[in-house]
Amino acid sequence: MHRPSPIENRLAAELAEARPDLVDRYSAELPGARAAVLTRLWRALAHEPLPWVVRRVRGAHGLALWLADGRALHGPHADPFATGAYVTTVRLDGVAHDDPARLMTGLGWPHSAGLAAELGHSAASLALSRAGQEAGAGEWPARDWQWEQRIVDGHPFHPNCRSRPGFSAAEQLAYGPEHRPVVRLETMPVPAGDCLLTGDWPDELRDGGRLLIPVHPWQTAHVLKGGAQPWRAVHPLMSLRTLALPDGTHVKTALSARLTSSVRDISTYSIGAAVTLSSFATDLAARTDGLLHVTRTLGAATADSPDLAAVLRESPQAYAAPGERVLPVAALATTTLPGSPSWLAEFTRLALTVGLRLLELGVALEAHGQNLLVVLSETGAPLRLVYRDLADIRLSPARLTRHGITPPALTGRQITDDETVLRRKLFGSLVAGALAGTAGSGPALADALATAAARLPGTPDLTALLENPLPAKALTLMRLSPEVPGDQWAALPNPLADA
Incomplete structure (x- = not known):
């Protein structure tokens, strides 16, 4: 029998105080949550360039990983694009592990203790997220934030898919979008002269010579230590720190907690560039013949601190006509779609048409399942795309200039x-991320790519996508090597190679 981890026990005790009716459901969800996290971890061990893994051998019955210290790991074959929880046990030198945190502790690599704690939190929080779900998906939601709250399991490939260190069970229930709460957003008054402001700032967020900067209540309690005032009742979106106001405006707040990989503050650089990028991207999207819209940044402000900043954006709902639905690509897995796999091929063609067109022009989108949204017709056909949050795109002056x-x-x-x-x-976020997460397996992704590519104009970028290994962020390696700045990458086998 599995021995509960300290974090599992702690969340259970907190849940007994906050929501005793969920304790049994939480306990019942723990094995599946551990398997979901272990599956993501096994993908990383199988495919990321980890310096502690010296050889990988595929056999008839699974995959063996030989470690630099002479030990061996054994588990099932690892489809790098699979989203189901198919790994329930991994053997380390013959000892079976069903708990990803204990497996990472047993590996004993540099920084593995810290990652093990995050993995334990990820599994426990995922069980809590699943425990709070209502039976049945029901009708298609009418509001964009309702779609976002259907996304329960978090990142489809990151072992820290639901890691929320620093959040108690009560705080997860109060702020986690999958629990469908209404959050009371707060504001912090700051002298306007002490702020960097770009774009427009609404009158209701001004008080004489002060700007009122929206802050998340978790940030107020744990980082700012008070001083904020209640402002609006809002709905949290899938990123947790971004929330929808009653009028539809989205507010991105600083949230200085480590969720998945990153601490979710807002840099001064992002604030300064926000409106310039928004105007530029809006103009560039016009070159896609109506296939892409970019949500406009209305205003951005910071009190010269990444811990106290906010960005106001228009809602993606602005780009849906009556009867249409706009939803994050990550939410596609939560609903039944028509005509699969033909639907997936058509959606893939739409996404690649837009992504490759912008890349050719000189803009690489961070088009993962959170930033990229799709507009669906009343019958579920993919019509066009919406992109939000420009903070992590890349711009090529040479390519832009070449196109005038x-x-x-x-x-x-x-x-x-x-x-x-x-x-x-682009490829790491759109293909290895959004499209792979929607396809759910390597064979399904390969079929969609092959069908879509046959209808795309040939470019060097398309050739690179179809013929080279597929890049994906080495998310586990990055957590195990915090001394290395920036992104690190894995080269995944191109799914078309086996098609």
Whole structure:
């Protein structure tokens, strides 16, 4: 019998205080949650360039990983694009592990203790997220935020898919979008002269000579230590720190907690570039013949601190006509879609048409399942795309100039002419992320790519996508090597190679 981990026991005790009616359901969900996290971890062990794994051998009955210290790991074959929880046990030198946190502890690699704690939190929080779900998906939601709250399991490939260290069970229930709460957003008054402000700032967020910066209540309690005032009742979106106001406006807040890989604050660089990028991207989207819209940044402000900043954006709902639905690509897995696999091929063609067109022009989108949204017709056909959150796109001045487009007046990490960086950004997020997560397996992704590619114009970028290994962020390696700045990458086997 599995011995519960300390974090599992702690969340159970907190849940007994906050929601005793969920304790039994939480306990029942724990084995499946551990398997879901273990599956994601096994994918990383099987495919990421981990320096502690020296050889990988595929056999008739599974995969063996030989470690630098002489030990061996054994588990099932690892489809890098599978989203189901198919790994229930991994053997480390013959000892069976069904708990990803204990497996990582047993590996004993540098920084594995910290990652093990995050994996334990991911499994426990995922069980809590699943325990709070209502039976049946019901009708298609009418509002964009309702679609986002249907996404329960988090990132489809990251072992830290539901890791929320620093959040108690009560706080997860109060703020986690999958629990469908209404959150009371707060504001912090700051002298306007102490702020960097770009774009427009609404009158209701001004108080004489002060700006009122929206803050998440978790941030108020744990980082800012009070001083904020209640403002609006809002609905949290899938990113947790972004929330929908009653009028539809989305508010991105700073949330200085480590969720999945990153601490979710907002840099001064992002605030300064927000409106410039928004205007530029809106103009560029017009070159896609109506296939892409970019949600406009209305205003952005920071009190010269990544812990106290906010961005106001229009809702993606603005780009859905009556009868249409707009939803994050990550939410596609929560509903029944018509005509699969033909539907998947058509959606893949739409996404690649837009992504490759912008890449050719000089913009690489971070088009994962959270940033990329799809507009569906009343019958469920994919019509066009909506993109939000421009903070992590990459711009190539050379490509833009070659197409007669004046690059925006920006410097810093978003600007690069490196072809590899540009392609990794788009292919890693769109193909290895959004499309793979929607397809759910390598064979399904390969079929969709092959069908879609036959109808796309030939470009060097398309050739690179179809013929080279597929880049994906090495998310586990990045957590195990925090001393290495920036992204690290895995080269996944191209799904078309086996098609």
